[in-house]
Amino acid sequence: MSKKNFFTKAFAGTLATLMAVTPAVSVPVFAAPGTGQDSTDGTNNTQVANDLENSDIIDYSKTGSLSIYKYDITSAEAAGDYTEGERFANGEKDTVVEETMADYAIQGVQFTYLRVGNIETYSNTEGGSSQVNVVYEIPVKLAEILKLDAEDAYKMNEDGVAEKCTNKGVLHYDSTQLSDALAKILADDELAATSALEEYLYSYGTQDSTTDGSVTTSEDTGVEAVNMPKTDAKGYTHVEGLELGLYLLAETEVPEQVTSTTNPWFVSLPFTNMTPEDENATGEEGGNYWLYDMTCYPKNQTGNPTLDKSVRNAYSNTNAVDDKNGTINRGDAYVSSKDSESLVVFNDDSNNPNNEKDTDEAAYVANRGGYTSDGTTAGKDGAGYSYDFEYRDTNTASAGDVLDYILVSRLPKITSKGTFLSEYTFTDILSAGLAYNKDVKIAFYDNPTDANANNTANAVTQWNLKSGDYTQGYADVTVTDESGSSAWKDGSTELTVKLTELGLQTLNGKGGNGNNIAGQGGGKVSNESYSDLYMVVYYTVTVNSDASLVLGDEGNENDVVLEWSRTSDGYYNTLEDRNYIYAYSLDLTKQFSDNEGDMSQVEFKLYNTTDAYYVMAKQSAEDPAVWYVTGKTTSKEEATTFIPTEEGRIVVYGLEADKYAMTEIATDNGYTLLEDSINIVITPTDRDVIASVAGTTGLTGDQVDAIIAAYHGGIFNENGQLVNASKDDIFGTDATRPDIEDANGRTIGKTDMHVGEIVAATATVDEVSADMKEHTYTEGEGTEQKTSANATVVLNVVNNKNFLLPKTGGYGTILFTLAGCAAAVGGVLLVTKKSKKKEA
Incomplete structure (x- = not known):
């Protein structure tokens, strides 16, 4: 049995429990600092000294520390190295967890912590009896997010209270109230609660900069929210010298592959030791002493978008002379299709058994390749089958033809605000032999069949961008060519479709529990978002009728790059694909x-x-x-x-x-x-061209095959093959396999684009x-x-x-x-x- 499998059960509970570390542990009564009765005072100095030595009472001369290790649970589960809920976590360092999960570390995650207040003693004598409780000071705004009623707060300024609190803008609650309130808002709407707490902490940090260690102080409470250093290559971040008290932590920024953040949680520094519940774990009997250094191992779910670029001979319903076929575009030669803006060029010549007379639109389609019974997918049922009107990686075209390009990308999962997309940009390079027609549009689909056929009749929604070089609401579209820039000396045209802030906001949705705009998501994605929809960017080009068109096997190359990122600045990734046009x-x-x-x-x-x-x-x-x-x-x-x-x-x-x-x-x-x-x-x-496929953590060892087979049901390329078994469709040889990709200093196993050998x-x-x-x-x-x-x-x-x-x-x-x-x-x-x- 491998070491990793041996420790699967030993590790699982550690992560599960530390997701919900709250002050709901038993806390003995002690005096708050600054009251004249702190832990250095007392009538029996020998007794106090002994208590401090044995960690029986809080030593306010000490400070606390917080260590966090961040791991990719989706990959670990796929590899069989992690099963949620089988091990107890006690807040102490666990070297077994760190060794087991080393291959799944996530770099670039930022946690923000806020010391929400002091740990105080509520001692109130009323009617001859005394009530003594440990209470926690939190800002009023945080109490509102937790939906805590101010009337239920402890009244720290009543006449009978021994040690009054005069801080402004705060309320006081015990650990049970805080724990129950946090649990309830998460249960009612996990994503909305998480988003609200993330945003609350983030607003204390700096909106314009996410520099590690940045601090912003609330004018009302004087408390500080601090961004911890982003997790390193080992998924590790650490802060020390923390003033003792109650802290709220949230995962406020994530790199591009993270699809769900850890629920915010409370941490009490110090905290009382807890008994390990698993026989393989180590540690002393719980409830015996205070600990000042907490280690957490929170989890992340991960996932990535896809990309597939294809081309076909274009349809159009216009009768303009400058359309696809030049001067033929007149009168009875054309009819408009009801849905797809299709051009139908009827052939009245049946001189050839492979090209029978077109009598209507259906006959036209059949005679040029045919569609299968679903009416949208090109198939081989028609006489004289041709690939002209089927989307492909390679195509042949005549000068003067209009070509229809689609960039199909399945959007990644979007949940809380910490996972919101901050960049989604397509950069498309068209070779000199092709002229962009400045007609970009975007459609969104809830299934791959309609998306891959760009069957706009079944689109969930469309963004109708109507010109070339422009900014329009949802997207900036820019065009750079040899006439406007020296960037492309080979005559290529660069077409960039970059989602604007409004476009990204529309994609990201509300951040609360719900479904995407197509009703998908099972209530577990950002409400009214475009999470998991298929995004299709489509446009046309005209094949140039001049010497810029390359003839023969080299073809006219068209590359596209998709770049995306989430909330962690500087952490992004890319996907690539390519088409060829031959004349x-x-x-x-x-x-x-x-x-x-x-x-x-x-x-x-x-x-x-x-x-x-x-x-x-x-x-x-x-x-x-x-x-x-x-x-x-x-x-x-x-x-x-x-x-x-x-x-x-x-x-x-x-x-x-x-x-x-x-x-x-x-x-x-x-x-x-x-x-x-x-x-x-x-x-x-x-030639066979297979788009690159985003990887994940852990694709570096013996677990590679297991992860590829099980990660979100399998990591497949555009041809439906697992990426570790990719084959060139033409020659049957091995295609590109996953490699160790160095993405912004991180190791993520990406499968690069495969460009096969030429069939001349x-x-x-x-x-x-x-x-x-x-x-x-x-x-x-x-x-x-x-x-x-x-x-x-x-x-x-x-x-x-x-x-x-x-x-x-x-x-x-x-x-x-x-x-x-x-x-x-x-x-x-x-x-x-x-x-x-x-x-x-």
Whole structure:
């Protein structure tokens, strides 16, 4: 049996009991300091000296100390090293606990303590009898929070009271009253009570700074609230030299992974020793002496948010010319979907068994991949399945397309005010080939299915942010690109969505026992909060129709970073994810067999047989051979007519990976047209990308697998795999596994983002494998030339001259005609760069 398992029972009760250390212990009668009858006085000095030596009475010449060790109970429970409620805590140092829980220490927790008042003796003689009680002095404001009635307080200034108290702004209660009052407000509304006490102590501290050891004194009572040093890497904090008296402690600041704070508790310094109840614990018989140094081992529950970025080809219900498909966005070509602002481009061409005619919206969806029966999730039921309208980590798109991005993050649990979020910021980096459309919106969902489909019809609520670079209520949205800053020399755009104070307040809720705005939480989360909801930040980008779009396997990279923190300044963490957009080109060289033809008379049209549209493009001003794709049309007349340069070149730049038919529709007089279209198939690049996953304490030893399996039901990646068993979905190899992450000086086992190996793009021409050449480019203001493999399909087309026919009425007409027809089969030469398997 391991040492940790052996001590599980021995340790459990220690934490449980110390959560509720209050002055409800038996306290013998003694004289309060400053009354003329303190523990150094008395008629029998020998007796007093003996009592002090044996710690039978309080020695007011001493001071007290407080030590706190803070541990992650969620991780410890998952590892099987802790079970709540099985061991008694007595306020003394427990080395067994410290050794057992060393791997679960939480750094960055701040406790605030307030000496609420003196320990005094209420001695009142009335009607011939005397009443003697130990009472505690507390401020009036604290009594109000505890819902203690002033009429029930001990009247320390009545005529019969031997030692009167003249302090202002205070009331006096005994330990039973205080303990019962605290227990009741916690039972009635634990989070509201905890929040009120946390805020009460925090208001004594400094609102603008959480410097360790900061002190603020109440003008009414003269008492001080002090922030203890934040817990260190061992979860430890300590303060000494404390004046004896009654103290209130609360956990006022926590790092980003803490989801629930310890309930506030009272501590009496000194306190009477208590008998250990567990046979494995050590210590003398309780009730025999005073102790001045208290050690507490309070617990924390922990948890983290998630992040998953995805992209698909966008829908839109607008008929504007500058929308997704350029000039096709007119009239009957579009209808508006009732819920999702969906663009429906109907295809009236059924020339292809994989692209049947669209008769309505349902047929459109089915023909392009289909949805499963729930109506929101893309599925493989439709003919000609394509990933165009399914959210993915990688996607292929044409220049001019609009892409729809979603950033899905499950918000962490929010409970008392000490756990409130103070930062929730998405920083999204878009590569130079993508232009942000300044249309960020935010939706919140109560389930992952709707969130991952961004099914806004089922959103719990939406924040409609309507412009680009702005501050609007709930969020600041800023855009930084090469035109406005030198921050991104490679031409990238940085989009930042940072929740404002109002946005964070809305997320955090009221801080009392209740449910989130969707009715979830079982009454145990901050009331009216967004705790545990799925937050979806969504926006669109346009794929640039210029050379900034990178072609081939390198793709156009888009990274996002989520940064979040709670109340402990300087303690935060991040999650990362990435998407890739892939595009390609065709490089066609036209030749005449005799090198005499007029290239200006040659015309081509390019048709996408996967999605049934003609390609639209604009000619480059810098290089007339290059045509940048700009859009799509179902009209052959509106489609771009590609005319080669004098050298015979046509480069169609920015094509999505699909099936295409390149058709020569005109050539120079005296030359033969191609007999059929050239059929090109481009299969896109792919790679597996798995977002990083937040870790927890304890992921450093033998307990790693147990924690991953049991922590909140399992620590999973976006593909539903436990992070210690992550696999690359494409190759089946091991993906990134949890590592020791140094987050702000802390060791937390985070699983970094996995970016798998590339599955290279491929192409065929007329069903024969064709090589693809690399793309050479520079980024933004940079001068370094970079290359991207498998970017361009190369075609060489040769036109031969027509056969000469005899003059009308001449001899041999039938002979020449037959011969000409026979020869025409070989009269047009299509040369492609192809590779074939060697014969065995």
